[in-house]
Amino acid sequence: MAMMSGKQLQLLGATCGAYSVVTEREATGDRSVTLDMDEKSVLAQKMDLGSIARRGGVTDDRSVRQWFSIFNPYNIFDSSMIHIPIVYPKSTGNELRLYMQGSIDFLGNAGDVFVIFCRESEQFPRVGFIRAADWDTFWGNLNYVSEVNSTIYIQDIDDNQYQQSLLATQAGIPVQQSYTAYPRNSGLAKQAIEMSGFTCEVDPRHHTFRSPVTGQNFMEAHHLIPMSHQASFPYDSLDRLGNIVSLCPCCHKAIHLGDSSVRKELLWTLFNKKAHALQQLGVNFETLCSLYGVSS
Ligand SMILES: [Zn+2]
Ligand SMILES: [Zn+2]
Numbered sequence: 001m002a003m004m005s006g007k008q009l010q011l012l013g014a015t016c017g018a019y020s021v022v023t024e025r026e027a028t029g030d031r032s033v034t035l036d037m038d039e040k041s042v043l044a045q046k047m048d049l050g051s052i053a054r055r056g057g058v059t060d061d062r063s064v065r066q067w068f069s070i071f072n073p074y075n076i077f078d079s080s081m082i083h084i085p086i087v088y089p090k091s092t093g094n095e096l097r098l099y100m101q102g103s104i105d106f107l108g109n110a111g112d113v114f115v116i117f118c119r120e121s122e123q124f125p126r127v128g129f130i131r132a133a134d135w136d137t138f139w140g141n142l143n144y145v146s147e148v149n150s151t152i153y154i155q156d157i158d159d160n161q162y163q164q165s166l167l168a169t170q171a172g173i174p175v176q177q178s179y180t181a182y183p184r185n186s187g188l189a190k191q192a193i194e195m196s197g198f199t200c201e202v203d204p205r206h207h208t209f210r211s212p213v214t215g216q217n218f219m220e221a222h223h224l225i226p227m228s229h230q231a232s233f234p235y236d237s238l239d240r241l242g243n244i245v246s247l248c249p250c251c252h253k254a255i256h257l258g259d260s261s262v263r264k265e266l267l268w269t270l271f272n273k274k275a276h277a278l279q280q281l282g283v284n285f286e287t288l289c290s291l292y293g294v295s296s
Contacts, residue, residue, distance in 0.1 A: 017117025027110035056091040071128030150293025182227035189221035196246035242277025
């Protein structure tokens with residue numbers, strides 16, 4: 001009945017997916033799900049639809065069962081495999097049915113939502129049912145987990161040290177090259193902040209406090225493409241002026257810890273300021289968002 005949205009696919013880590021409501025006839029009649037066009041297109045990503053057995057008076061000795069992975073919305077880590085009967089029930093035509101069986105935990109009731117999706121890393125398509133009343137809660141919970149994970153994941157453990165080295169450099173104190181995971185040059189950070197005129201590149205009206213070191217509006221330096229992604233850019237250093245933005249501490253915290261809509265808004269403003277430099281690194285807005293775990 002519907003293909004999954006980009007957001008739903010992202011939350012499930014799926015490449016394609018579809019869903020439809022189980023009808024009374026499907027649930028009580030021969031207890032099967034008749035796959036619609038969308039669902040067949042999803043299935044076809046992992047299964048040769050021509051390999052599925054045909055019935056309806058046709059002589060076809062092939063097994064009616066195919067392997068699937070279970071989609072269990074009540075335990076998303078459940079990755080059991082199930083062998084589900086699937087056939088073209090008629091001698092001609094494209095009607096395709098998947099048969100429910102309580103014995104293999106593949107059982108839906110009328111009004112439940114049948115879900116099918118594929119993940120790149122998985123061999124079999126995932127199928128399962130979710131009660132209609134649980135639909136919104138399921139996506140809400142998944143979204144919450146994704147928000148929490150992406151803010152934690154984007155944390156930069158070296159950031160405090162970086163800001164400290166920046167202060168030392170601003171004060172003219174020699175900074176020792178530190179043995180952090182992703183070495184960065186605090187001289188470039190100092191330059192980036194000076195180039196911004198000691199303003200926040202999100203909005204120059206963001207006033208902070210007078211830095212005792214520079215005597216100017218206090219600012220922090222942030223790598224727009226996070227240094228933790230350096231390995232994906234083998235030919236270019238991410239520690240370059242075009243990738244360093246001057247941010248007030250509040251915007252800096254928000255770009256690391258804000259919810260995805262806040263981060264996306266900040267990224268959009270900063271992307272437009274640094275578009276040229278990011279283009280040189282082959283990074284468009286979609287890519288930038290994905291580096292922050294935000295869907296664009
Ligand atoms: Zn930062
Ligand atoms: Zn700011």
